[in-house]
Amino acid sequence: MTAGLDEVLVPRQRLQICSMLSRVSALSCETLRDSLRLSNSAVNMQLRILHAAGYVRLRKEPFNSRIHAWAELTPLGRTVLIAHLARLRALAGA
Amino acid sequence: MTKRVDPFAAYRAVEAATESGEELARRSATPGWYHPALGVSLFLPFGAVSLGWHWIPYGVILGLLVVPIVVNMIAGHVTGIRLDRWSATRGTRRIAVKLAAVSTVLIVVGLCLEWGLDVRGGAALAGVAVLVGTVIGGRHVDVALTRDLARPA
Numbered sequence: 001m002t003a004g005l006d007e008v009l010v011p012r013q014r015l016q017i018c019s020m021l022s023r024v025s026a027l028s029c030e031t032l033r034d035s036l037r038l039s040n041s042a043v044n045m046q047l048r049i050l051h052a053a054g055y056v057r058l059r060k061e062p063f064n065s066r067i068h069a070w071a072e073l074t075p076l077g078r079t080v081l082i083a084h085l086a087r088l089r090a091l092a093g094a
Numbered sequence: 095m096t097k098r099v100d101p102f103a104a105y106r107a108v109e110a111a112t113e114s115g116e117e118l119a120r121r122s123a124t125p126g127w128y129h130p131a132l133g134v135s136l137f138l139p140f141g142a143v144s145l146g147w148h149w150i151p152y153g154v155i156l157g158l159l160v161v162p163i164v165v166n167m168i169a170g171h172v173t174g175i176r177l178d179r180w181s182a183t184r185g186t187r188r189i190a191v192k193l194a195a196v197s198t199v200l201i202v203v204g205l206c207l208e209w210g211l212d213v214r215g216g217a218a219l220a221g222v223a224v225l226v227g228t229v230i231g232g233r234h235v236d237v238a239l240t241r242d243l244a245r246p247a
Binding site: 005020034088091 | 099100101102104105106107108110111112113114115117118121170171173174175176177178182243
């Protein structure tokens with residue numbers, strides 16, 4: 001059953017990415033990759049899906065002669081994540 | 095295709111979200127130079143008062159604006175985590191409010207010493223106390239931040 005759950009956040013990696021982003025202002029994509037033990041391409045793919053859904057904002061910034069990609073949760077993403085987690089908790093407690 | 099989420103899968107998903115917070119907390123360690131650098135930046139306005147009137151604007155702009163922004167920006171890039179550590183969680187905000195209260199008292203004491211009692215270097219002395227307070231408070235902020243980030247979302 002998926003009633004009340006957000007389809008975009010059902011895959012665990014996307015839920016974890018949004019959960020991590022909800023606790024900070026922004027995370028570098030390298031930190032997300034290392035924390036979730038994923039490949040660069042896997043993180044980028046999940047971020048692109050979250051970005052397309054409007055849940056994550058992506059930004060590239062130059063620092064120390066390199067371009068660093070940063071991700072941050074949008075207000076919509078935060079709202080959806082809170083509702084999704086509440087629904088998951090309700091399901092888990094059922 | 096719609097995936098089914100049974101109660102066990104929902105439980106595992108909530109666990110995964112919580113674990114990601116714990117992982118983030120493990121990575122949130124502040125670089126060793128971060129709090130001393132913030133302390134030095136807060137010392138600058140105090141030091142400027144002791145140096146003389148014309149130094150005060152430089153001390154205030156550098157110490158309360160430029161240096162904290164640069165320090166936070168570098169810390170963000172070094173750790174890969176961008177957040178205002180002193181106001182990120184309820185626990186860290188509580189420490190920040192206490193330090194702000196102590197710093198306010200120290201500002202008044204420093205200015206009274208420097209301008210009221212004409213004690214040369216009185217404001218700088220108060221600035222050193224703020225610097226030490228920032229470093230000690232920063233250690234407590236790190237502990238509170240690690241604890242709070244690991245909590246379930």
